Each structure stands twice: as C-alpha cells, then as structure tokens.
Amino acid sequence: MYNRKITILYLISNLLIISCVKKDTTFYTDIEPIIHAKCAVCHNPKGAGPFDLITYEDSKKRTKMIAEVITNNYMPPWPADREYRSFLGEKSLTKEEKSEILNWIKNGAKEGEKKNATTLNLKVTNKTKPQPDLIVKMPNPHITNGLNKDEFLMMKFPFELEQDTFIKKIEFVADNKQIVHHVNAHLITYNDSQKKNIYNGDRIVNTEDFSDQESFKKLDLLNDDDSYPVLTPSVSNYLPGSEAVDYPNNIGVLRAKKKNIILVNDFHYAPSPYEEKDDSYFNIYFSEEPASRVIQETQLGTFGISKITPPLIIPPNEIKTFTTKAMITQDISLLTINPHMHLIGKSFLAYAITLKNETIPLIKIDDWNFRWQYFYTFKQMLKIPAGSEIIVKATYDNTENNPDNPFSPPKVIKERQNLNGKGSMRTSDEMLQFIINYLPYEEGDENIQLGL
Ligand code: HEC
Structure with missing residues (x-):
C-alpha cells in the first residue's frame, strides 16, 4: 500500500x-x-x-x-x-x-x-513609503563636468534640529539616475559649543584635486578649535538599483544633535559627454526608540586594523594575490560588508575560520568590477564567534590583458599610502579594504532578519 x-x-x-x-x-x-x-x-x-x-x-x-x-x-x-x-x-x-x-x-x-x-x-x-521627517538638499543642483569623465566629489549636506534627535534611517534619493553612480555617506555631529556655523565653507570639493585633509578644511568640517567632531561612518550607501536597508527594531538608530552634517565621500558621477544636472537629496526618518544597539564599523587592510601580506605592490605584467587577516576578540553579529579595491582588482574572497576550524563563507567575487562596489547586507545577522579569524584574499591583474589597467604599458602600482597625498581617488594607487559593520553579539541575533 x-x-x-x-x-x-x-x-x-x-x-x-x-x-x-x-x-x-x-x-x-x-x-x-x-x-x-x-x-x-x-x-x-x-x-x-x-x-x-x-x-x-x-x-x-x-x-x-x-x-x-x-x-x-x-x-x-x-x-x-x-x-x-x-x-x-x-x-x-x-x-x-x-x-x-x-x-x-x-x-x-x-x-x-x-x-x-x-x-x-x-x-x-x-511601495507605500512613510513620509520622511526631514529632507536635506543641495543648495543648488550640481552640474557635472560634461567631459565624459568620472567625477569623484566630496559633498556636505548640513542640517539643524531643534534638539538632540534619534534617527532611524538616512536614505539617499538619486535624482539624475543616469549619472549618479555611487554614494557613501557619513554623519558628523557637532557639540553646539564647539561649532558656530555648519553652513560655512564650500559644499563640494573635487577629491582628485585635493587630499582628504585639504578637502576637510575646504568644506569647513572641523570644530572651530580645529579638533575633530564625531563621525559615524557609512550611514547611507547608494548604487543604482540599491535601496536603503531598514534594520529592524532598535538596530542602527543614530544619535543626531542640533548641528549635523551628512558628509558624502565619495560622490561618484558616471561619465557623460553633456553637462548634466543633478538634484539628489537625503530623506531622514526619525526614531521613537533610542539608539540602543549602535552599529560599529571596522576595516581590514589599507588604513585598517590588519596589515597586508606581502605589502600591496603589484609589479607590471603580473597577477598577484595578497592576504589580510584579523582576529575577532568578542562574539559579533555581522550586518553589512564592503569589499574595496580600485581598477586592477581581479577577484576577492573573504571568510572566517572559527576556533573549531569551521569556515564561515562571507563573500566571493570572481570577476571584480570597480564600478559595482556594493555594501552587501546579510539576510540574517551572521554570528562570528570570538577567536575566529577573518581572512581576506585579493588578487590584482596588472597585465596588458586587463582592460581596466590605467597604464599602457603596465607600470608598478602600489597601495595608497596616506590620506594626505593629493587626490583620494588616484587611479595610480590601489587599495585592499574589507569594511565590516557589526554589533556585539546578543543571544538570538542569528535569527533576526535584516531588511523588511
Ligand atoms: C543595478 C542596475 C541594473 C540592473 C539591475 C540591470 N542593468 Fe543592465 N545595465 C545597467 C547599466 C548602468 C548599464 C550601462 C553599462 C554599465 O554601466 O555597465 C547596463 C547595460 C546593459 C546592457 C548593454 C551592455 C553593453 O555592452 O552595452 C544590456 C544588454 C543590459 N544592461 C541588460 C540587462 C539585463 C538583461 C538585465 C536583467 C537580467 C539588466 N541589464 C539588469 C544597469 C543595470
């Protein structure tokens, strides 16, 4: 039967x-x-x-x-x-x-x-979306160079509030979607007594002409006594087709003050043979819940917590692989990761190895594409237990066969050494970064779905 x-x-x-x-x-x-x-x-x-x-x-x-x-x-x-x-x-x-x-x-x-x-x-x-509580715009629409060249800018969006306020989400809204290619934004908050006027200084700096420090000066981002204000990194990221993540509950709530600046670094416009107008802006959604689980960010590799071996120097006509590793000292819950290389990147692999010798796959990119560098958010929070090692392997192709090679014939390409050198987006430099956004682990985190 x-x-x-x-x-x-x-x-x-x-x-x-x-x-x-x-x-x-x-x-x-x-x-x-x-x-x-x-x-x-x-x-x-x-x-x-x-x-x-x-x-x-x-x-x-x-x-x-x-x-x-x-x-x-x-x-x-x-x-x-x-x-x-x-x-x-x-x-x-x-x-x-x-x-x-x-x-x-x-x-x-x-x-x-x-x-x-x-x-x-x-x-x-x-989608029926809730209305934003605040919209922060550019003073005037930006007009691109029309030179059929990528444009890499640093841009500031100041905003004032009546009182210290919790923010649930900062959402970038691209206006001219044909040319707005990529945005990575940070939130700077000021103590009222340390900064008189957040609207002073330039609103836009071309980062190919100035170092990060020079750009900070030009945008007048420092406190009036030249000390650094508090900066929360990666509060909003955008690539065509991407949407701001709605983290559930109290996760990722930000604390804004009376005086704040959204700093976009980089604001990347794609090439166009015409001078194009763009009036992109930010939607801000307030939170009734306080910032109880504040997202932390750290990075491996260039300017980060772990060194790269061998040193990131890619000789001409070579395909070469580099490694960077970091030990995780407390249980963490990963939310979002961002692999970063420049033009001659070829492939990228990141995983964690636990003390029990288990492998936790993080990300694998076989065919690196400089133009599509997403912040990848896990579907559920991903626990990485204390004692695990995060291992990143990145391969670069500095041969003639790489159509993205900025030099012909190929030349030696090295790691970008500091933030003071001229130009933050020099194609003659490479980087190897793995940015991770995480929370200290709490029981049950691995069952929390991210996104709504
Ligand atoms: C995230 C945005 C996005 C999505 C999703 C997307 N495309 Fe595209 N597509 C682009 C952009 C931007 C270009 C212009 C070329 C470039 O930037 O690489 C393009 C170019 C193309 C081209 C022209 C390629 C060439 O060689 O000129 C084709 C064909 C294409 N897409 C097909 C598709 C198909 C089929 C899908 C779905 C299965 C898709 N695209 C999904 C953004 C997207």
Missing part, C-alpha cells in the same frame, strides 16, 4: 516535470516577471540603464545582447557569487532564471498571450 502510494506520487511528479519541460517558454508567462524583477529596476526611463527593458518589444529587440550579458554575468550587475553567500536585495539571476531566459531566446523569443495588462510594478516607486 505504502509503496504504491510512492509509485503513484512518483508518476505524478514525473508527469508534472514532463509537462513543465514541454510547455513553450513565452515572454508573458515566463520572462516578463524575471525582466521586471531583475532588469527593469534600472532599465526604465528614469533608471541607470542606458535603455528600457520593460515590454516584450524592449526585450525582443535586444535578445542577442541580453543572451551575451547574462551568460558572462555582466548583467545584472551583482559581482558577488550568490552560491557562496546570498545577500539582501541581490540582483543576480538564479541558475533557473538564467536558463529560462536563454531557452526563451534560443527558441525564437516567443511573445505568447498577453492575458491581462500587466503594468510594471517597480518596487522602488510603488
């Missing part, structure tokens, strides 16, 4: 599989949902993508190119290997989605029957 049941189940499941394989893949039944979820977030009239990918016609026109870019993982831009570690809001296609699209193209990219008028449901635009 029991066996017969299994046999029947087996037959039914086989029939189901056969019917799945046999059915014709068409745009409306199979492809549209994938394209809308994984491509249209950027490939829409207001997005970062250079053309729309929304309708059947949009996709049909470009099947050859689509097949190419999804086969070589160039699109969607998500350098991290999702089989190694899965993250929140990941854009990459699953193996099934990929083969579904490729099959569809191979079989003639059939349209199928449009059953009901599906409208693009862009999560970003249609």
Whole structure:
C-alpha cells in the first residue's frame, strides 16, 4: 500500500516535470516577471540603464545582447557569487532564471498571450513609503563636468534640529539616475559649543584635486578649535538599483544633535559627454526608540586594523594575490560588508575560520568590477564567534590583458599610502579594504532578519 502510494506520487511528479519541460517558454508567462524583477529596476526611463527593458518589444529587440550579458554575468550587475553567500536585495539571476531566459531566446523569443495588462510594478516607486521627517538638499543642483569623465566629489549636506534627535534611517534619493553612480555617506555631529556655523565653507570639493585633509578644511568640517567632531561612518550607501536597508527594531538608530552634517565621500558621477544636472537629496526618518544597539564599523587592510601580506605592490605584467587577516576578540553579529579595491582588482574572497576550524563563507567575487562596489547586507545577522579569524584574499591583474589597467604599458602600482597625498581617488594607487559593520553579539541575533 505504502509503496504504491510512492509509485503513484512518483508518476505524478514525473508527469508534472514532463509537462513543465514541454510547455513553450513565452515572454508573458515566463520572462516578463524575471525582466521586471531583475532588469527593469534600472532599465526604465528614469533608471541607470542606458535603455528600457520593460515590454516584450524592449526585450525582443535586444535578445542577442541580453543572451551575451547574462551568460558572462555582466548583467545584472551583482559581482558577488550568490552560491557562496546570498545577500539582501541581490540582483543576480538564479541558475533557473538564467536558463529560462536563454531557452526563451534560443527558441525564437516567443511573445505568447498577453492575458491581462500587466503594468510594471517597480518596487522602488510603488511601495507605500512613510513620509520622511526631514529632507536635506543641495543648495543648488550640481552640474557635472560634461567631459565624459568620472567625477569623484566630496559633498556636505548640513542640517539643524531643534534638539538632540534619534534617527532611524538616512536614505539617499538619486535624482539624475543616469549619472549618479555611487554614494557613501557619513554623519558628523557637532557639540553646539564647539561649532558656530555648519553652513560655512564650500559644499563640494573635487577629491582628485585635493587630499582628504585639504578637502576637510575646504568644506569647513572641523570644530572651530580645529579638533575633530564625531563621525559615524557609512550611514547611507547608494548604487543604482540599491535601496536603503531598514534594520529592524532598535538596530542602527543614530544619535543626531542640533548641528549635523551628512558628509558624502565619495560622490561618484558616471561619465557623460553633456553637462548634466543633478538634484539628489537625503530623506531622514526619525526614531521613537533610542539608539540602543549602535552599529560599529571596522576595516581590514589599507588604513585598517590588519596589515597586508606581502605589502600591496603589484609589479607590471603580473597577477598577484595578497592576504589580510584579523582576529575577532568578542562574539559579533555581522550586518553589512564592503569589499574595496580600485581598477586592477581581479577577484576577492573573504571568510572566517572559527576556533573549531569551521569556515564561515562571507563573500566571493570572481570577476571584480570597480564600478559595482556594493555594501552587501546579510539576510540574517551572521554570528562570528570570538577567536575566529577573518581572512581576506585579493588578487590584482596588472597585465596588458586587463582592460581596466590605467597604464599602457603596465607600470608598478602600489597601495595608497596616506590620506594626505593629493587626490583620494588616484587611479595610480590601489587599495585592499574589507569594511565590516557589526554589533556585539546578543543571544538570538542569528535569527533576526535584516531588511523588511
Ligand atoms: C543595478 C542596475 C541594473 C540592473 C539591475 C540591470 N542593468 Fe543592465 N545595465 C545597467 C547599466 C548602468 C548599464 C550601462 C553599462 C554599465 O554601466 O555597465 C547596463 C547595460 C546593459 C546592457 C548593454 C551592455 C553593453 O555592452 O552595452 C544590456 C544588454 C543590459 N544592461 C541588460 C540587462 C539585463 C538583461 C538585465 C536583467 C537580467 C539588466 N541589464 C539588469 C544597469 C543595470
């Protein structure tokens, strides 16, 4: 009896599989949902993508190119290997989605029957969002250089409050999505008595012309007595298609004062042959709960807590791997990580080894892409027990074969040595950084889902 049941189940499941394989893949039944979820977030009239990918016609026109870019993982831009570690809001296609699209193209990219008028449901635009408590804008829209060159800026967004206030979230809102490429923002808070005027000084500095220290001076960021104010790093990060993370409960609540500055370093505009206007801004959401679990940030490698071995010098015509390691001395819960290299980065791997010799995979990037440096947030908080070692291995390709090599013929490329040297984004320098955002571990953390 029991066996017969299994046999029947087996037959039914086989029939189901056969019917799945046999059915014709068409745009409306199979492809549209994938394209809308994984491509249209950027490939829409207001997005970062250079053309729309929304309708059947949009996709049909470009099947050859689509097949190419999804086969070589160039699109969607998500350098991290999702089989190694899965993250929140990941854009990459699953193996099934990929083969579904490729099959569809191979079989003639059939349209199928449009059953009901599906409208693009862009999560970003249609979600009912709470209204921000405060909006902080630039004094005037920024006009880019129009030189068809990347622009790397440091920008300050000052704001005043009536009293010390808890902040739940600072969300960057890109205006001109075609050119705003990447933003990493920090929060500076001032003691009222130490800073008279937060609006003094320049609002924007080109970091290719000035050192970080010079830029700080020009933006008038220091206290009036030249001492450093309190800076909370990485309070807001943006890349095309990314959304600010809603950490649950009391996690990551910030403490703002009467006088504050959101400091963007870097504000990266993509190249354009035209002078483009951008009026991006920040939405600020206040919190009723106090800042009880304050996120901490530390970094391995360049300017960080661990040294790089061998020293980060990449001779011309070589592909070379470097390592940096740090011991974790207390139980921590990881929230977000950010691997960072410059142009000639080739691959990046990070994992932790516990005292029991277990490996905790953190991130694996096989094909480094300078343009897509996400802050990757774990789906659940990830416990790293005390005594574990975080190990980072980064490989650089300083050969002619690397199309991103800034020099031809290749020259020796070294680590950026200090923050005082001219220009913070010199292509002649390399970096190896692994930034981690974490909390001291509390019982049950590993069950807390991040993001809402
Ligand atoms: C996070 C934003 C984003 C997502 C998601 C995205 N794209 Fe793109 N796409 C871009 C940008 C930006 C470009 C312009 C080239 C570049 O910056 O690398 C681009 C370029 C392209 C190109 C042209 C490539 C070339 O060689 O000129 C194709 C084809 C493409 N995307 C297809 C897709 C497909 C198919 C998907 C979904 C499976 C997708 N993209 C998802 C942002 C995105």
